[in-house]
Amino acid sequence: MTLQIILNILIAGLWMFLNESYNFLTFFTGYLIGMALLFFLRRFVPDAYYLERAWKILSLIILFIKELILSTWNIVKLAYQPKLDVQPGIFALPTELKSNWEITLLANLISLTPGTLSVSVSEDYTTIYIHAMDMPDVEEEINEIKNSFERAIMEVTR
Amino acid sequence: MNKIIISLLLLCGTFFVISGSIGILRFPDIYTRLHAATKAATLGVAGVLLGAFLFLYFENGIISGKLILGIIFILITAPVSAHMISRAAHQTGVKLWEHSVRDELARDQEEHKAKI
Numbered sequence: 001m002t003l004q005i006i007l008n009i010l011i012a013g014l015w016m017f018l019n020e021s022y023n024f025l026t027f028f029t030g031y032l033i034g035m036a037l038l039f040f041l042r043r044f045v046p047d048a049y050y051l052e053r054a055w056k057i058l059s060l061i062i063l064f065i066k067e068l069i070l071s072t073w074n075i076v077k078l079a080y081q082p083k084l085d086v087q088p089g090i091f092a093l094p095t096e097l098k099s100n101w102e103i104t105l106l107a108n109l110i111s112l113t114p115g116t117l118s119v120s121v122s123e124d125y126t127t128i129y130i131h132a133m134d135m136p137d138v139e140e141e142i143n144e145i146k147n148s149f150e151r152a153i154m155e156v157t158r
Numbered sequence: 159m160n161k162i163i164i165s166l167l168l169l170c171g172t173f174f175v176i177s178g179s180i181g182i183l184r185f186p187d188i189y190t191r192l193h194a195a196t197k198a199a200t201l202g203v204a205g206v207l208l209g210a211f212l213f214l215y216f217e218n219g220i221i222s223g224k225l226i227l228g229i230i231f232i233l234i235t236a237p238v239s240a241h242m243i244s245r246a247a248h249q250t251g252v253k254l255w256e257h258s259v260r261d262e263l264a265r266d267q268e269e270h271k272a273k274i
Contacts, residue, residue: 079181111237
């Protein structure tokens with residue numbers, strides 16, 4: 001991936017020298033051309049095409065913003081309810097993610113999604129303890145976190 | 159048109175911040191209060207900053223990178239601080255709300271202690 005980015009920047013620099021105009025706009029055009037070249041020559045460069053991964057990171061960010069807006073809406077609804085009829089509690093979420101970086105990302109994402117707040121991580125990094133605003137739909141919640149966030153993070157990091 | 163978008167962003171932002179504050183006042187225990195403090199306030203402040211960014215861009219033609227950085231830093235720091243506060247609260251033994259149904263963290267910690 002780093003090799004491809006370096007190649008892309010080199011192509012952009014080359015384009016700048018060919019045009020003999022050294023400003024940001026030519027560099028940007030060169031970068032776009034480099035992207036296209038790398039796309040067509042992707043069979044001969046090692047690793048997968050790096051923009052695929054960039055696209056996955058982007059879709060993770062979009063997912064995150066969507067969940068943030070939904071969760072804020074839920075909290076606003078609860079804040080104006082005359083009587084609070086929820087059953088909060090702390091539940092354990094077993095996770096398959098390994099490295100520190102991935103677990104930090106998952107805990108932060110959980111904190112900003114609807115009805116959940118990460119409280120603690122167990123010492124062997126296998127379980128995340130989550131405080132939920134409303135417990136009855138916990139099974140569904142666990143499945144949703146497993147299917148959407150964990151998979152999205154795995155696609156980015158592996 | 160620009161002004162409508164900017165004022166909509168500012169209004170939504172302030173509304174979310176106010177709702178978050180009302181939530182902090184009304185919710186029963188520290189964990190539920192943190193829910194209100196992290197989510198609503200984060201989106202509210204992000205909305206206000208984005209409104210200010212668009213205003214500076216449309217009115218003065220300034221692209222203010224500081225405001226965008228502010229949004230990113232708030233998105234990074236809010237969940238971390240909420241995690242630390244709730245963890246510290248749980249470890250020093252702050253009770254959950256009386257209507258809470260389960261506390262698997264306390265259960266697991268006691269099992270851990272019993273093993274040692």
